[in-house]
Structures are given as structure tokens and as C-alpha cells.
Amino acid sequence: MTPSLAALHGNRACALAAIAAGCRFFAGYPITPSSEIAEQLSRELPRVDGVFIQMEDEIGSLAAVIGASLGGVKVMTATSGPGFSLMQENLGYAAMTETPCVIVNVMRGGPSTGMPTRPSQGDIMQARWGTHGDHPIVVLAPASVQEIYDETIRAFNLAEEFRTPVIVAYDETIAHLLESVVIPQRRTVATVTRKFARGDEQGFQPYAETEDLVPPMARPGDGHRVHVTGLTHMADGFPTQKPDLAARATRRLLDKIEQNRDRIERTETFEVEDAEVLIVAVGIVARAARRAAQDLRSAGARAGLFRPVTLWPFPEQALIEAAAKARHVLVAEMNAGQLALEVERILGRGRVARLNRIDGEPIPPADIARSIREIAA
């Protein structure tokens, strides 16, 4: 059997990928520019014996999604800026209770209601730090419709493997971009399902410090009868305020992601080996940046591109390597400077310049090339 080729826009690809990844529950609330994901899944899920529900708001949407995941099902929700803001509290609950879930955030212009139909990358920091407290998070930032398909599947696999919420963040441009996508045969798609607790019902410790730091998850009905709480909890699942136990519990949550960076991080580079000028960009901006790098190369400049596909945890080591020879680094993004903060932290502020756009328009290649010429001059 051969894979099929389809012309899809980003949101449709996301919905189809979710089904292929094994998603069987979606709860959401209408919001531009993400609504097509919900619409598509309201049709698709009943066909595969899954459940779609439109909830009363985004708070309830993520709550329902986590509730279904606690029942043992693969789950997803999709939203945009204002809705993503409303989801932050329950996002923290998912991280704290280690409940796998995928949250798609189609980024639009902000702050507040902002520009609902215009693209933006204004949620880069909200995706990392939106919920309160020290928490682990994984954020994937696809740059094409094909990559939305592939990264959505990867998001489910990472969520299940590491028992963590995973955010797929892309902007309105790719959400509504029509591109051809290679759809693999369903049975060739590698999917991961969380480890479920088996046997040993009496002494089962739902949050034990297992060697891989990801304890197996109890499924209601299997006999383990565990307690799940957003309160800081011990290995047995019950709350604690003992300093040593609290520190250990939070540390394991963070380490679970930190120590598996090599399995989670994914980057793309273009002509970085000899790059004296390195462009750092994510999502749709990275595609313009690639074109700008090509144009600069044609004109004799040694330009390259570093694109984090995994946005958080930020691929720090890969950036250091890509920027090894760069005298100048330009961070181009559709916000007032968020990704730049992380790049400056890693590479130092001395050689990092910024190109920002906050008017609801994508950044064209010519603007990036012009910025490079200016800083290199």
C-alpha cells in the first residue's frame, strides 16, 4: 500500500493526524482561527467510535479533555489566544497530575481579542509560562501543512510517552494554507500509548519514582482506585506539604522532560555549517527566512537558518552548535520579541539582533534579507 497525497489546509491536516494518532476524544469551544479542527473532528470522531463535544467554554473544554484522558483515552483540544489563556489553569493541572493531552493553539494577533483572523507568534512565551508554578511543558511549532500532520502525531506520542500536556502551536497563516500532504497508510503510523498500571493493586504507587521518571497510569475500572490531585502529592498520590517530598515531586516532574531532551527536541537547519549570519525563526517565518538565506547566499553572503521544530524545551545545544561560526544572529518573529529572549539568553546579547512584526502581517523574505544586510554592514 502506498501513502496518499492530499491537498489540505493546516487545520484539516491537524484533525486528520489526530485521528491517525489514536485521538478518540475532543472537547473544544469555537474560536477563530482554529474552529475547523473542531468541525472536522465532530465529523471524524463518531466514525471511529470516538467522542466529540462542544463545551460551554475553553476552561470546560480542557477540563473535559483531561477527564477523558484520566479515563484512559487519547485526547485533544484546539483553540486560539483568548481560549488558550482560559485553559492555563487546567494546563497546569494536566502537568501536575501527569495526564497526557494535546492542546493545539492556532496563534492569532493579540493581546486580548486582538486580530482574530490575522497571524501572530505572540504566544511563544505564554505556551512556556502561561500556567503558574514551575512546570514541565512540551511545545511543537510546525512550519508547513505536512509538518502540522507529522508533528500532531508526534505530539500525541510525546504526551503519552511522558504523561504530559503537549502543545502544538502554529499561526493562522499555516492553519489556512492549502498545501499537498503525504498521508501515510494508517497502519504504518507509529503510535505510542501510555503505560497503564497492571497488577499489584494493593501496593500500587501512582506517582512512584520509576527509573524512567514516568510512572504507569492507573485506569479506572482496573482495580487500582487511586487518588488524583492538583495538590503537590507524594508517590501514593495523596497531598503533602513536607518540604523534602514536595521538592522531590516537583523535581521529578521537571526532570522527566529535562532528562529526555534528546527524545523530544527536533530542529531543522539550513546551510549553518559555514554560516556567518544565522537566522533563527519558527513556523511560517522560518519559511520566509529560508528563502532570505537562499537569496543572500546567491549574493555571496554566508547565511543560514536555525529552526526549532520543538519550541520548548528550547533546543539549546543545537542552537549553540548552529551558531558556532556566526558573527551575527537575527531572530525574526511575528511578535515584539519573545523567541529572541531565549536566543539572547543562550548566545548572549552581543551578537543577537531582532526583526519583529506586530501588525498582523507575515514577515516577507525581503525584509529578513534587508535586516541581515543592515546588521552585517
Place this chain on the structure above:
Amino acid sequence: MNEAVRTNFDIKDYLRLEMMPHFMCPGCGHGIALRCLLWAVHELGVDKNRLAVVSGIGCSGRVGAYIDANTFHTTHGRPLAFATGLKLARPDLTVVVITGDGDCLAIGGNHLIHACRRNLDITCLMLNNEVYGMTGGQVSPTTAIDRLTTTTPHGNAEPTFDACRLADAAGASFVGREVTRQAPALKSVIKAGLAHEGFAFIEVLSDCTEIYGRKNDLGESPEMILAQKSDMRPEAFGNAADEPFRPNRLRAGVLVQRDRPEYGRVYRERAAAERAKAKAKG
């Protein structure tokens, strides 16, 4: 389970005894509500392994942790939304929500009215103690008029919510109310709610002696519980804001029971029909 086992209720069979002593204040009515829930669970022969208890935040939210079942202590105001996802994904589970007057009617009010409208098979116990106990005794949507709380130092001036009328108006297919003073009656209402196929809203009139009763000179727990009989607080529970005060008209028991299709069943039937149609088309 046979009938003998079902009548021979021992609460210890349903508690996580390693969690004792519990953290509730002396005189708190929530323990009675917990006992009545487990009593009803026992009499109906619900399998503990398939019992899921979802709670929110507050004193009511902590009650679930003592139950030897699948217990989920979620976020403030959201247990009904969590339960909605859980029940839709796992219709084989008996899903009970334990919430409070603040959790359910203030921060979670939106989820309550939509849960009533949707009619998923969830039993919701709202433990109404008229106050935010966990945070130190602030005014709640069911605090009676003129009562003193830590945020109404001059007496509460806001009208109170009648949760049962709200649930009724939002379309709940089962609405019940009972006081902790009458444990067997409370158990019966909970049992009826659990047996009802659809969304069952049950208001449990509990009492907060420690920080509400004391502040308002309502006496110790026995006095507060006895007062439930003489309907000293009907303005909080029995009458709508636009009706004149009517003492001794507080209604308890099963207030509403309607025959409405259970949403999960409807969804699954439609999905199955859709799949059959697709299959027939080839």
C-alpha cells in the same frame, strides 16, 4: 452482590482508612453527606472499581479523597466539566461529583447549567454550607441575607441563590434536596439520584459550625443541625428572590424527576447510526 450484603452497610468498607483522621472540623456536616453517599453506593451495589468521584476545590473538594474508589480532586469550579469528559469517554463508570456552594454556583455556575441542560448520567452532590470554609469564611452565593462573614463585615446584602430552582430551570432531569440532619432521607435521595439515568443534581444542606455558625451566633453543631428542622434558613434554599418569605416551606426530597434522554446514550446511538450508514455506502 446479594441483598444481605447490601443491607449490611459498614462505612469502613468504602473508606481509605489510612487517610484517617480526616481533616474536617468538629461539627462539620460534610462527613454525614459522605456517609450517606457511601451508604447509597452500598445499597445499590455499585462496584468501587467502577466508581469515579470527581471533586473541585474547597472543603467539599477534600471529601472525595477519603473514598476508596477512583477519586479525582480537580480545579476550582470545574469538577462537572472534568466529569463530563470522563463520563463520555467511560460510560461504564458511575460518575459522582462532589462540589460546594462556591465551587458549583459561583466559579462553576456555567458548568452547572450546561450539565443540567446536557443531561449526562452524572450524580452531582452540592454540599451547601453557605460559606467559603477552606479560605476562612467568606460570603458565598448561598449565604443568607444579613449574615456576617469575613467579607461581609456589615452583613450580607446580596440575595441568595436557590440552587434547586436554578437546576430545575436549566433542565436537570433530577433535582433533589435533603438536610444532613436526616441521614436516612439523604441517603434515599442520593440513591434515587444515582439510580436515575441522566444528570441528577442534589443539594445537601450541610453546616459550617466552626467559622460560619460561630460568627453568626448560630450555636454549636447540634443547634445548627436542629435548626435545619425548623427551617430557620429557608431564605437560602426554599424561596426565589422575587417571592415573599415563606417559613416552613423549604421543600426536601426528590423535587424534580423528568424523563429525558441521557446525552451519552443519544450521542452513541447517533454515532452508531452514522457508522452503519457509512458501512452501507461502502
